[in-house]
Amino acid sequence: MRRPLREGVGSATTPAVTRFPDRYAAAFSSTERRRAIAASPQASREYAESFLPEDEPLLAARARGEQVGAPPLAPISGATLCFLAASISARHVVEIGTGAGVSGLWLIRGMAPDGVLTTIDVEPEHQRLARRSFTEAGIPANRIRLITGAALEVLPRLTDGAYDLVFGDAEKTEYGDYLTEALRLLRPGGVVVFDNALWHDRVADTGNRDSATVAVRALGAAVRDDDRLVSVLLPIGDGLLAAVKRS
Numbered sequence: 001m002r003r004p005l006r007e008g009v010g011s012a013t014t015p016a017v018t019r020f021p022d023r024y025a026a027a028f029s030s031t032e033r034r035r036a037i038a039a040s041p042q043a044s045r046e047y048a049e050s051f052l053p054e055d056e057p058l059l060a061a062r063a064r065g066e067q068v069g070a071p072p073l074a075p076i077s078g079a080t081l082c083f084l085a086a087s088i089s090a091r092h093v094v095e096i097g098t099g100a101g102v103s104g105l106w107l108i109r110g111m112a113p114d115g116v117l118t119t120i121d122v123e124p125e126h127q128r129l130a131r132r133s134f135t136e137a138g139i140p141a142n143r144i145r146l147i148t149g150a151a152l153e154v155l156p157r158l159t160d161g162a163y164d165l166v167f168g169d170a171e172k173t174e175y176g177d178y179l180t181e182a183l184r185l186l187r188p189g190g191v192v193v194f195d196n197a198l199w200h201d202r203v204a205d206t207g208n209r210d211s212a213t214v215a216v217r218a219l220g221a222a223v224r225d226d227d228r229l230v231s232v233l234l235p236i237g238d239g240l241l242a243a244v245k246r247s
């Protein structure tokens with residue numbers, strides 16, 4: 001017979017996976033414990049988040065990014081970038097904020113086999129690490145165009161309508177300007193994506209008025225309210241905002 005969940009172990013409002021103290025573990029068979037854990041929304045979220053685990057090159061790139069203060073996007077957000085790039089057979093992609101190469105690796109793995117990733121970062125050291133990440137993952141050098149510089153100085157030099165996908169993940173207060181540039185760079189049917197669209201849960205807190213939060217919140221509204229775009233805000237990782245530029 002299946003025992004009911006004990007109070008404090010898990011209920012409709014308290015996810016069992018986070019409320020399953022070790023001291024109770026012995027009282028449950030492993031099957032019961034699995035059922036209790038599997039019944040929680042938190043467990044489902046964790047299952048989805050680990051559905052596509054990162055391999056060695058991605059994990060090594062992630063460690064480098066964390067070490068130098070260039071926090072990589074969440075694995076599930078990377079998998080979504082990869083999916084989006086593959087869904088439009090992206091050949092020309094711009095990334096704003098290379099970091100140590102985690103998002104770049106996810107992107108390039110989704111792109112067409114001859115696709116080229118143009119990736120911009122203001123920090124030469126981050127790009128050196130990213131180059132190492134791409135090399136370790138076996139990505140041919142001619143598929144990556146690393147441009148060192150401030151995004152708002154580099155982006156205006158790139159060609160109008162020549163890109164299939166633009167991904168923004170650099171200075172949050174500049175996100176509105178990245179959107180303007182992205183709309184110019186994208187071909188009709190192209191896709192723009194931003195990471196940190198929920199910005200550590202601050203965006204949803206309407207009382208929060210710090211400059212980065214205000215900028216990310218304004219970006220969401222601008223994307224949502226633009227008739228040229230079909231958009232979605234995905235509550236994965238730190239929030240992924242994506243939009244297709246209508247044909």
Ligand SMILES: C[S@@+](CC[C@H](N)C(=O)[O-])C[C@H]1O[C@@H](n2cnc3c(N)ncnc32)[C@H](O)[C@@H]1O
Binds near residue numbers: 097121122
């Ligand atoms: C969050 S990290 C990028 C992480 C990377 N997308 C990944 O997932 O591995 C942000 C990066 O943006 C770069 N950055 C910050 N401000 C910038 C700017 N104004 N122009 C270009 N790069 C900038 C930082 O040097 C840092 O490497």
